[in-house]
Amino acid sequence: MRIDPNIVPEMLANLQQSQVSLDTALQQVSTGLSVNEPSDNPTNAAAMVENTIQTGDLDVYTQNVSTALSTVQTASSVLSSLVTSLTSAVSAGTEGANGTNSSTDLASLANEVQGILTSAVTAANTSVSGTYLFGGSGTTTPYTADASSSTGYTYNGNDDTNSVAVGDQTSVQVNLPGSQIFSSSSNNVLGALSSLVTALQGGNSSDIQTATASVDSALNYVSQQQVFYGNAETQLNSQETFLEQDKVTLSTQANSLIGVNESTAATDLSQAETDNSAALAAVAKVLPNNLLNYLAPPA
Amino acid sequence: MGGLNTALLIGVGGLDAAQGALDATSNNIANVNTPGYTREEAQLSELPETESAGQITGGGVSLEGLQSIRDELLNVQIQQQTSLQSAADTESASLQQAQTYFTSTGTDIASALSSFSSSLAALSANSTSSSAQQGVLAAGQNLASAFNTAAGGLTGVQTAANQQIPDTVSQINSLTQQIAQLNGQLAQVPAGEGGGTVQDQLDQAVKQLAALTNISVTQTNNGETITTGSGTPLVEGDQSYNLQTSTGTGGQLEVLDANGNNITSAITGGTLGGALNIANQVIPGLMTQLNTLASQFATAFNSAQAGGTDSNGNAGGAFFTGTANLSNAAANMSVGLISAAQIAISSSTGGGNGNVANLSAALTSTLPSGESAADGYAGIVFNVGTVASNASTQSTAIGDNLTQLTTQQGAVSAVNIDEETANLMRYQTAYEAAARIVSTVQVLDNAALNMGSSTSF
Amino acid sequence: MTCAGAPDRNGNAAEYLQLLRSLAGEMERAMRAIAHNALPDLEESVATQQMMSARLLVLADELSAPLESSPAEFSPAASPIKIDDDMMQQVRVAGDALQTLNRRYAALLQHSSRSVTLMASLFNSFQGKFKEASGPRLKHQTWSCQM
Numbered sequence: 068m069r070i071d072p073n074i075v076p077e078m079l080a081n082l083q084q085s086q087v088s089l090d091t092a093l094q095q096v097s098t099g100l101s102v103n104e105p106s107d108n109p110t111n112a113a114a115m116v117e118n119t120i121q122t123g124d125l126d127v128y129t130q131n132v133s134t135a136l137s138t139v140q141t142a143s144s145v146l147s148s149l150v151t152s153l154t155s156a157v158s159a160g161t162e163g164a165n166g167t168n169s170s171t172d173l174a175s176l177a178n179e180v181q182g183i184l185t186s187a188v189t190a191a192n193t194s195v196s197g198t199y200l201f202g203g204s205g206t207t208t209p210y211t212a213d214a215s216s217s218t219g220y221t222y223n224g225n226d227d228t229n230s231v232a233v234g235d236q237t238s239v240q241v242n243l244p245g246s247q248i249f250s251s252s253s254n255n256v257l258g259a260l261s262s263l264v265t266a267l268q269g270g271n272s273s274d275i276q277t278a279t280a281s282v283d284s285a286l287n288y289v290s291q292q293q294v295f296y297g298n299a300e301t302q303l304n305s306q307e308t309f310l311e312q313d314k315v316t317l318s319t320q321a322n323s324l325i326g327v328n329e330s331t332a333a334t335d336l337s338q339a340e341t342d343n344s345a346a347l348a349a350v351a352k353v354l355p356n357n358l359l360n361y362l363a364p365p366a
Numbered sequence: 367m368g369g370l371n372t373a374l375l376i377g378v379g380g381l382d383a384a385q386g387a388l389d390a391t392s393n394n395i396a397n398v399n400t401p402g403y404t405r406e407e408a409q410l411s412e413l414p415e416t417e418s419a420g421q422i423t424g425g426g427v428s429l430e431g432l433q434s435i436r437d438e439l440l441n442v443q444i445q446q447q448t449s450l451q452s453a454a455d456t457e458s459a460s461l462q463q464a465q466t467y468f469t470s471t472g473t474d475i476a477s478a479l480s481s482f483s484s485s486l487a488a489l490s491a492n493s494t495s496s497s498a499q500q501g502v503l504a505a506g507q508n509l510a511s512a513f514n515t516a517a518g519g520l521t522g523v524q525t526a527a528n529q530q531i532p533d534t535v536s537q538i539n540s541l542t543q544q545i546a547q548l549n550g551q552l553a554q555v556p557a558g559e560g561g562g563t564v565q566d567q568l569d570q571a572v573k574q575l576a577a578l579t580n581i582s583v584t585q586t587n588n589g590e591t592i593t594t595g596s597g598t599p600l601v602e603g604d605q606s607y608n609l610q611t612s613t614g615t616g617g618q619l620e621v622l623d624a625n626g627n628n629i630t631s632a633i634t635g636g637t638l639g640g641a642l643n644i645a646n647q648v649i650p651g652l653m654t655q656l657n658t659l660a661s662q663f664a665t666a667f668n669s670a671q672a673g674g675t676d677s678n679g680n681a682g683g684a685f686f687t688g689t690a691n692l693s694n695a696a697a698n699m700s701v702g703l704i705s706a707a708q709i710a711i712s713s714s715t716g717g718g719n720g721n722v723a724n725l726s727a728a729l730t731s732t733l734p735s736g737e738s739a740a741d742g743y744a745g746i747v748f749n750v751g752t753v754a755s756n757a758s759t760q761s762t763a764i765g766d767n768l769t770q771l772t773t774q775q776g777a778v779s780a781v782n783i784d785e786e787t788a789n790l791m792r793y794q795t796a797y798e799a800a801a802r803i804v805s806t807v808q809v810l811d812n813a814a815l816n817m818g819s820s821t822s823f
Numbered sequence: 824m825t826c827a828g829a830p831d832r833n834g835n836a837a838e839y840l841q842l843l844r845s846l847a848g849e850m851e852r853a854m855r856a857i858a859h860n861a862l863p864d865l866e867e868s869v870a871t872q873q874m875m876s877a878r879l880l881v882l883a884d885e886l887s888a889p890l891e892s893s894p895a896e897f898s899p900a901a902s903p904i905k906i907d908d909d910m911m912q913q914v915r916v917a918g919d920a921l922q923t924l925n926r927r928y929a930a931l932l933q934h935s936s937r938s939v940t941l942m943a944s945l946f947n948s949f950q951g952k953f954k955e956a957s958g959p960r961l962k963h964q965t966w967s968c969q970m
Binding site (some may be wrong): 206 | 730753
């Protein structure tokens, strides 16, 4: 059969084109992506760079918020309990200062306040997942007993504060150092409790009164410090909501940039397969065997 | 997206330049070099016909003559389009390869930037943890590695194109020598005899040559004169002239004519034109962008490092090294820190993790180029995708056009001038209408930007 | 249309999507016609494309108009409903595909119309008749035509 030389270039061109369409449709269905290479859609491929980075960051931010919330909530609740204990200490001191107590009573009150001091130190040494909440960035126990110290305790931590990234260029400070909360020079909580114990043991009403006033002042001070954690909690909660929304936005954007509609992809694939089969059949009719061998992939 | 690097613009325009060449040559299909024949006569005057022995001479060309001219015109177009197709195919193949280094694979620069950014965010939550610090160090190494790979990939594409250049010149020289010899043989053929097979061989060789470089073919009494570039002779009658390659001052390959003149910029078609464009314009343009990005990003990050204190109490040292020389910043980029403890976590005024935020900010801050690191990279992805897409589009479109021309060439029917002219007018009309539709579709692209926004739909 | 004047955005979006796909199909058809030198087929396809693109422009205009511009006096039942995300996604994908095809179409038109112009100039030159070369190789004419 004589080959019409004009038909061959056309048919080969059609065949090649249908092969390309088939490959594209296959890739889209198997990857779920309409943009697999930059040339598929340069604009979208470029926009995906930012999306990729933001999506990756978002996961970490979400994790950070969760961890930070747990830390901050724990700290807040610890301080809350502490305020309650300090209230009891103030009561004990007030009672001790009223001049009607026996030495046994005073001893008993002193013990009570000593107990509160011990629990305050325990509170100051709270750790969550191996990290001390009130030690700054220190890794050793923040407060240890120290006979040479006027308060009976030494602060082993540091003054460092840590900020946690919870959004792009958004950080939240998540800690106050113990030195600020429990043993600051203006309001030393541990020191006030310690002096109250001493005063109650000493029995002098005036001393007890003075010491009680210090503890009362410390109580107010700790309440103020707690506000920091309350604010941090509020910030973190609202950031959590924002991140949830952002996640949806980024995911939708990614899909609109490079995603493919599944039912469309399936239809396209089906059509491409049909076209390709038709093109192959048409070529097979026209070309003699040796040219068909030329078309087949090398053995 | 930032502005396109100028060199890259030239590269992108390379294909357009080839179009310009087509415009220029189409104004002068072939030189006339026959005694007693002038162009003005051909176009403007009506010459008296004389008829003798059934053959019309000295006047209008017979229909068969017009047919052969028409076929030659088709030949010329097919040659030109073959050159363009070949150039587009060469470029498309190179760019397909190049863009694999900018595709999202998990080890590409975008993925690496993302991991690096995430590792810093994680470090902020656990700054004293050695595993969090190690995470940042490892992510930094992956990022440097990703830059190395991309640079290596582009260099590989350039090297391959550079290899094509002397190979193609070799083939060109071999073909021109063949053509010259065939011209010589044809000149020996006695008058009236067709010289068929030799002519076919000649046509075949010329067609092959057209795929290698842009050519202009003129019929003369001595045979075919073939030139390339802006008139550099390749074949004149039975004489052929070799092209050569040499390395220019910038390390780029150049094509020289037989006299040693540099004709590189005039080679716009064929495999040679495509390879030259890739090696000397497109790849260098992309490399410059990549190197600039690597260099500026490393500088910005190192600056954030220097502003802080590391876990050993020392001022932060350079995190990234190897980017001082702009010409190979991306290929040489590596991590300079020896241990993760050298990451500058604290701000210089004290403890805490205040400097981690500064390190993170280096990824989003504006670099001297005017963009952030992410946007700078996105710009490169866009450029690579665009040139690759354009080359592929041109290749397909020219392929369709070649099919059209080849089909016309094979058409057997005798030319009916009036009918064919009328058809051509109809084609013109259809093309003009189609061009307006092309514009309309482009307008739809702009309208699409406003659809699906929260205020509509 | 749900009530007089109220735009039926869902219906419009679906029609828009269908037209995008159909126009893409017509472009492919036109490109094949050009490659095969099938002039009537090309003319038919272009005419169809003209109708489709005109309608697409009208729809695009309606669909990108902001929701706020809808007059308040329509009853809630007639107010424009937000098109679902799946539909929007399909429209975007179809739109992108059409743009890619359009670039190829534009390139082919550029090359082919140049070919046609060259041929037309040749035949126009023929109207001013010109001389044949005489010589041993009659087949090899030398000629030029001004464009």
